Amino acid sequence: MLYVEDNADNIHLVRRILRLRPHVELLVATEGDQALATAGESLPSLILLDLRLPGLGGQEVLQRLKSANSTSSIPVVVVSGDSGQTQHCTMLGLGAEQFLTKPFELDEFLAVIDRFCQPREVTFEDR
């Protein structure tokens, strides 16, 4: 999974949460260009995209991901502090799979991970 986020605390948090899902490998990009590059190279199962990014904005990143052949099929879940419905709709319209409002509930977050990052081979139970 690729997590695009510039806030260190939140990166740390997601890293900790993903200990609950050991089969998920976490890649991190802290800005837009880096996110596009990593996505193109690693072709993750899921991209978790924060909308507030330095440099290239989250919306721009989403549009580029969806317009590039290699990355257009990767599901993108948008994370934003903006709970407004307008933005919500815009993102879904641009091809985002789901919308998570910050701060997200742990259960909600795990549900997203479980929906898109199926374990390739079940090795052990996480809990």
Add this chain to the structure above:
Amino acid sequence: MRWWRNRSIRVEGLLMLAAPILALVIVTGASLAVQAQERSGRQVAIAARALADTSQVVLDDAANAETSMRGYAASRDPQFLAPFTAASRQVSADVRSLIAAASTDLERSAVAEIAVAVQGEFTNLERIHSSVLAEAGAAELDALETGKVTMDQLRAQISSLQMAPSRMVLEKRAEITRLENAAQAIEIIGVTLGAMAGLAGVALFAGGVSRRVRLAADNAERLGQGEPLLPTPSSKDEFGNLSHSLIVARRLLATRLAELSAARDQAVVATQAKNNFLSRTSHELRTPLNAILGFAQLLEMAELADDDRDSAARILDAGRHLLNLINQLIDTAQIETGQLRLSVDRVEIQTLVTDVVTLMSPLAAASGIHLEHSANTRTLAALADPQRLRQILINLLSNAVKYNRHGGTVRLSYRACGPDDIEISVADTGLGLSAAEIERVFVPFDRLDADQGSIEGTGIGLPLALSLSEAMHGRIKVTSTPGSGSTFTVILPAAGRVDPDARPSLTIERLLGRQSPGSVANTDPFVVLYIEDNAANTRVLELFFSGWPGITLYTAATGRAGIDLFSGCRPDLVLLDLHLPDLPGDEVYMRLRAESESLTMQTPIIVVSADATPAAIGRMLTRGVNDYLTKPIDLRHLQNIVEALRRKKERTDSAAALHDPPRAPAKAVL
């Protein structure tokens, strides 16, 4: 004219009255003079008559004496002497009367001559008497002759005396007549001139006054409407002062308006800035809050000592509370700037109430409050945004718990209120509110207990609940008995009963992932006109409406076809795409709107466009479109719109049918 304008109204009025008053004085004077002349003429006539009468008496005395003496001379009979003797005795007194009656010098000299002549006559008559006694024939004849001459002379004198006064009376009469004529002429001229001068004065005064009053009134009205004043001729009288005051007022008003406008602009900018700040800050706050809540949740899951687990739970609680406050701030800011988006839907009240009570029970139990709700067997549904209605109820419930007395009760109940409304009430057993406090509870950031600081809160919960209710076409009612508790009641439009026979159509279910709306008994189809050139989009809406009984969809692929179809199918709703092959979307919209007005229909026109730029949306909303949907169409939203319109139409149709049963079928043409 200028001189006249500068006089005060009092002076103008006096001047205006001066001419007729002057005329009246002249006329009165003339008539008094004539009267005085008449009086003096009458006195003169009386005096003349007296003189004439006395002179006649004297003449009679003399004539009697003459006749008596001549009779005696002829008959020598002393009997004839008696009248002579009587006249001789009488005459001196009569002559004295005559002298007294003379009033002018002329009369007095004439009277003196008469007196001398009378004296001479009587002396001559004595001489005749003595001649008769002495038998002196010649002397007697001579004396008789003299007497005749004297008598003729006296007669002539008295006649002349009598003539003079009557001439004078005639002269006086003529003079009076002349005077009367003159007075009459003066009166006529005076009255005519006075009336004319008076009329002219009144016309000048009243005309000037009314014209200037009208001008002043016009200017006062213009002042009220904020228009520039009409120029007024400068003058120094009352009207000049009035005009000047109006000009001063106008200047003052203009200054105040400018100040007010500047203040309003500032306020708008400030509000905008505040809301932007609130919105931005709130978003920024979410990022650290995400870490706080996330780690707290991880901690809760970890194997911790009880104390530590409790600490984690407290961090989580506080964090969630903070999040709630941030959300309320954002909502408030969005409502203020009109950016709040609602997704109005059919909400089952029973389900919602159970849900909310379950959610709030732990909080109530922790505060020792008994939370109960009345189960209503009737299935009721409201038209509301489910999330927002839930938010309102949670808000009211948490207030009812917070402001309750320890061990108190909070009761949640609901009922249908008439056919159109649904009431949901939250009653507490707290301290209650006074009328003044009820006014204040809906003022943002104005907490009743802010100074006590015993209960946490920002004071925006209730104002937000009210704003949200109003945005959903509802309201909140508060009743309270100080000392025994308050009841907050949310009133929302009803969504109608659930019809168990309404089977959801498969198409709609697949499209919407939910049940189709409760079908409404409707014989008159609800007509939708969709103007769109993209066949795929048309197909989507055909599918969407096909599973919906009672709705007829007409489609047009060009603007012109749409306009033509409009008058033919008289739709209840128009969905308009702005990018059409033949005409610009704005023009199609304007022509449809004009057509709708000329048919006295108020057809809602909703734009459906891929152009989601605020500029485009703003432009069309300014032009008066009823809504602006961006593509891809949010079908759920569209469904809510159509359902609301159908309900409205059904209500007006049934109302019209009640009032006017043999109503012409408007859509019979199709």
